[in-house]
Ligand SMILES: CSCCC(=O)C(=O)COP(=O)(O)O
C-alpha cells in the first residue's frame with residue numbers, strides 16, 4: 001500500500017508516548033482537537049494515520065514514535081508529503097523528524113541523481129581515488145579577469161573540480177553566463193597544457209522562475225555542472241531542475257541555510273534526511289556538508305549518517321557523492337579517507353588558496369596527500385615540497 005512512515009524523536013516520560021502517538025496519527029490526518037461524529041469517524045478511518053511503532057527508551061527521557069500516513073492523503077511530491085508528516089507538528093514544541101520511509105511505489109516517482117558517483121567519475125576521468133574540489137575565494141567585487149587567473153591556478157594544481165562559492169550570485173562584474181563561457185575557455189586551455197580536465201560548477205542563482213531557463217542556457221554555453229543553494233529554494237526546485245531533460249547537468253547541492261532546519265537538537269529535521277536521503281532522491285549528484293573536523297563542524301555520527309544515506313545500497317537511486325567540507329586542509333586527508341574512503345570529494349577553499357605557494361601549490365599539496373594515503377605512506381614522510389609546506393602551516397588533524 002502507498003504510505004510513508006515518519007519517525008519522530010521527542011521528550012517524554014515512559015507511558016506518555018502512546019497517547020502522543022495517537023494524537024499525532026489523528027491530528028495530522030483526519031482528526032482535530034474536537035471529536036468528530038461517529039459516522040464521520042467510520043468514513044474517515046481509511047485516511048487516519050497509523051501508529052507503526054513506539055520506542056520509549058530511545059534515550060534519557062526521550063522516545064521515538066513512528067506514524068504511517070496513507071498515500072491517499074497526499075499527492076506524491078515532497079511539498080505535500082513534508083506538509084503532511086511535519087507541517088503543523090514542526091511548530092508544536094520539541095519534536096524532531098529523524099526518518100521518513102517511502103513505500104516502493106512512492107519511491108519510484110523520484111528521479112535520484114542523473115549521473116551519480118559513477119557518472120561523475122566518468123566525466124572527471126578519475127576512477128581510483130577521492131575527487132578533489134577547490135572553491136573560488138575572495139571573488140566578490142572582483143572582475144572576470146581575476147576569476148580567470150584564479151581558475152587557471154586552481155586547475156593547474158590538479159583539482160578535478162572547481163566550484164563557485166555559494167555566496168557568489170549573478171552580478172555585473174562576473175555575470176553568470178560570462179562565468180560559464182570563460183570557465184569553459186580557461187579549462188579547455190589548461191587541459192591543452194596539462195592533459196587534465198577540470199570541471200567547473202557554476203552557481204545557479206536568481207528567482208525560482210528563472211532557474212530552469214538559466215540552467216538550459218548554461219548547458220548550451222558549455223557548463224560542466226551547476227552548484228545550487230537548495231535550501232534557500234526547496235527540495236522540489238532541485239527535483240524540477242533534475243527532471244528537466246533540457247538541463248541534464250550534474251547538480252551540486254550546497255548546504256547553505258540547511259542548519260536553519262536541521263541544526264537544533266530537539267527540533268526540525270535530522271541532517272541524515274535533510275542533506276542525505278532527500279537530496280539523493282530528488283537528484284543531487286553531490287551533497288556538500290560540514291565535515292566532523294573542519295571549521296564548521298557537525299558531529300561525526302551525524303556526518304556518517306548523511307554519507308550512508310547518500311551511498312547505501314540497495315537503493316532505487318544512484319549514489320550521491322559525499323562532499324565533506326569547511327576548513328579542510330591537506331593534513332586532514334588521512335581522516336577524510338579513513339572516514340569516507342575513496343568514494344568522496346575532498347573540498348577546500350582556504351586549504352587551497354591559503355597555501356604559501358598559491359592555489360596551484362595548494363592543489364598539488366592535496367594531490368600529494370591523497371596519493372600518500374593511497375600508498376599507505378605517512379604524510380610526514382612524503383617528499384612533495386607543496387605538501388611539506390602545507391603541513392608546516394596547518395598541523396595535521398588540527399583545525400585550519
Ligand atoms: C559548510 S559546507 C560548504 C563549505 C563551503 O561552502 C566553503 O566555502 C568552504 O570553504 P573553506 O575555505 O572552509 O574550505
Ligand SMILES: [Mg+2]
Nearest residue numbers: 135165166167
Ligand atoms: Mg562556501
